[in-house]
Amino acid sequence: MPEKSSIAEALREGLREEMSRDKDVFCLGEDIAVPGGFGGAFTVTLGLEEQFRERMIDTPIAENGFFGVACGAAIMGMRPVADVQYSDFLLLAMDQIISNMAKMRYMSGGKIRVPVVMRAPVGATGRGAQHAQNPESLFMNVPGIKIVCPSTAYDAKGLLKAAIRDDNPVLMFEHKLLYGSKGARAESDAVDGSSEIPAEDYLVPIGSGIVRRQGTDVTIIGTLLMMHHAMTAAKRLADAGISAEVIDPRSLVPFDYELLVASVEKTGRLIIVQEGPRTGGFAAEIAAEVSERAADYLLAPVCRVASPDIPPPFAPPMENFYRPDPDNIVQAARRLVEG
Amino acid sequence: MTHDKDRLLSFYHRMLMIRQFEERVKMMFLEGIMPGTIHQCQGQEASAVGVCFALNEKDVITSTHRPHGHAIARGLSVESLMHELFGKSTGCCKAKGGSMHVGDLDQGMVPAIAIVAGNIPLATGIALSYKMRREPHVAVSFMGDGAINEGAFHEAVNMGAIWKLPVLYVIENNRYAASTSIEKMTALDKLSDRAAGYGIPGVTIDGNDVEAVYEATQAALAGARAGDGPTLLELETYRITGHSRRDPCNYQPPEERELAVKREPLGRFTGKLLEAGLATQAELDEIAAAVETEIDAAVESAKAAPEPLPEDALEDVFA
Known part of the structure; x- marks a missing residue:
């Protein structure tokens, strides 16, 4: 190994x-x-x-x-x-x-x-x-x-x-x-x-996302740290009987909408996790695109879990409040699935 | 120093081409038959021609929002420029550049950069590529006097200096940044004194004397090619047309403008050629007729070229 x-x-x-x-x-x-x-x-x-x-x-x-x-x-x-x-x-x-x-x-x-x-x-x-x-x-x-x-x-x-x-x-x-x-x-x-890391030369194609975890009830998408938090949240949701699919888009431009829309067509629910201010963020863009492409499959409105519209604060309690975490994602998923 | 007759006549031909191109374009803008806006360089022909004629084929220039003269001096055809200005896909940038972005890297000119001073770091970077690849070329960045107060000027010239890059920074000091005179924007008498702040040579010369510009450029290029690093070359000139298309230049004092018109490079050079017996009026007339013919043809073919399709706009974003 x-x-x-x-x-x-x-x-x-x-x-x-x-x-x-x-x-x-x-x-x-x-x-x-x-x-x-x-x-x-x-x-x-x-x-x-x-x-x-x-x-x-x-x-x-x-x-x-x-x-x-x-x-x-x-x-x-x-x-x-x-x-x-x-x-x-x-x-x-x-x-x-x-x-x-x-x-x-x-x-x-x-x-x-x-x-x-x-x-x-x-x-x-x-x-x-x-x-x-x-x-x-x-x-x-x-x-x-x-x-x-x-x-x-x-x-x-x-x-x-x-x-x-x-x-x-x-x-x-x-x-x-x-x-x-x-x-x-x-x-x-x-x-x-x-x-x-494989010993041989390899590339990851730009514009190609990946399903990190399979699920059927809700799709959670996040990049960078938020992808890891989404995985943590998905494990906790499984304990609560909610099956979450986690998608890591890996690229924001070009964006792998094919992968994401296929997942949403399966789960009917989408949570987009974004570290960074909510207004005008990439989560809003993804939400709009998916809402147009997969409108007939959505069982609930697309949900953003994002930072509030403030600069990143310094003190740890405030910074932790600013940066989305697994708790925020779990709560959002339960709201979407359990209503 | 005098140059052989062919070179002098080629200076004359190209300066006249720039002047007549700009005059024709101005007229067509005022008639309303050209789209967009224009920033023209009447009165600054000697700086464009004197610098560009000293370059080798593989050297590359970067230019500004006032690029027509640089493009013609560098060797882009007036036809490809006219088509670009008319917004035709047959233009030098397929109508995706327009007046402020004319250029053709295959002919040694990066599409012009219309953010003031934004082109200067590009020239430094082009020169870095020459140094890393051990190629014997030089990058030239044109800029107006207004550009020297931008941060990009400072950052780019400093990097050219510390890495001793083969790059020439050329200030065309026409005394006005749009409508604001240079005296209001810097405490320096000579803009080339800025060079001392970077530890590089600074040279100020009469930018309306095409032979002096050519020789000063040759000297700076020789240093750059020899590994001595950049020179900051200030060419003192004057814009005898508006900043942009409908500017009547009311901010230029009449006496200053009258003097500048007397000192403008094309008339001065014409007088010198005739007085020194370096050319006859008949020879100059013949050149002028050829220039008019070429511009006429460029205008006619540009007008006749088809418009681009709207959806052509979607192409060329990514390679």
Whole structure:
């Protein structure tokens, strides 16, 4: 039995394999390749500079600038992997991401490819309002960017490798509580996202979801940490006699509606779990789409379990209130099924 | 220094092409037969031509919301540009760019970036790709004077400097960011003094002297290709047309504008060619006639080209 890898380790090996395979792949970001340093905020790139000195580029603290640099290099056929320490810092790079990366192919009339990967940690994790957001929903409103959200180490590696080989901008959100980072960068309250990783090369296709648990009474969908909470909730619901199906979409753009709608047609009920403010979130988008596609099968209104419309709070009791948990999901499922 | 006659006449031809293209486009906008909006560069032809004629085929430029001159100077056909401006699928960006996004990477020009300073990091990144692949090319970022106060300028020029990238940052200082004069936006007399803040050379020259621009660009490119890193090149010029299509330029003091019109690059260069005996009026007339013919043909074919289908809008989002 092979040993399990954490998400941080799986991402690191994914980068190592792709950089070994293709000399156009390189990483850039803050504190990612300093000998004796951190290997990025969550140790993902730790030690890669020893093997790929010229392709592990430490940038100044200049997110808009280095995301633009990544876009420029990608236009010329390089395959940059741009790393922000916290997804909140993507907001500094919004102009380059939205105006240039996402639109370059379109504005060029389909001539230019922008094969860039962006890696961004999300999640409310004891850091207060500016290092803890989940900005996935903001980017779903930007045509031209693919979005992936791995919840396991297996998917993290496979999706990262697929993203690097993709000819479009791909934004990968990673959850701070799932990394399994070690040493000084370890997170308290971490949740196990580790997987056994096959020895051979593999990809996880972007846009393909997976059924994590089969069920018949209610479908629960969630990404990243919320997928793990959905699984915990499903086990507890089973004890209460409710059979929950858990779906991990793995990608938000493109979204595997085929998989989700088939599940809802079976169960007749849908709960969408989303860490992040409820209003205008991706859960609302999924709810609308499923309501249109599966209206005849729904036995109850589609239900969102999401954060309230507040910034991520700092104090643990308030933060725990903000971030959906298995209790919230269990209560929602019981309401839907038991009425 | 003088250049051989063919080069001088090619400068003249291309500057005139830009001027006449812009004048024709302006007229058609005012007549209401072109869609969209325009930002034009009459008076700035020498900076576009002087820089672009110093480049090698594989070098790449990034441009701004005022890109027509850069595109023509870089070698895009007026036909492909005119089709783009008319919103025809036969345009250089299949009508998905428009006036503010003209370009063709195959011809060394990234589709223009219309967010002020947003193109500068792209040039730094293109130059990074050259350095990583050990290719002998240079990236050039054009920008207006307004761009130097954007954060993207600072971030991009700094990275070009610390990594000693083969990139040239060109400020076309036409003294106005839209309607606001440069004096209100910076305490500097010379914008190239910003270069000291990045530890790179800064050069300010007369941007209406096409030969001086060409030579200054050549010098900066030689340094970039030799591994010396970027130069910040300020070209002093003046926009003798509006910021955008219906701008009467009431913010430009009349005496300043009169002086600027006397100093505009095409008239000056024409005078020099004739006075120095480098060209005859007949030769210049012949070039002018060829320019008019080419623009006429571009306009006619653009007008005649079919409109795109509405649903063509759905293509080209993803590769």
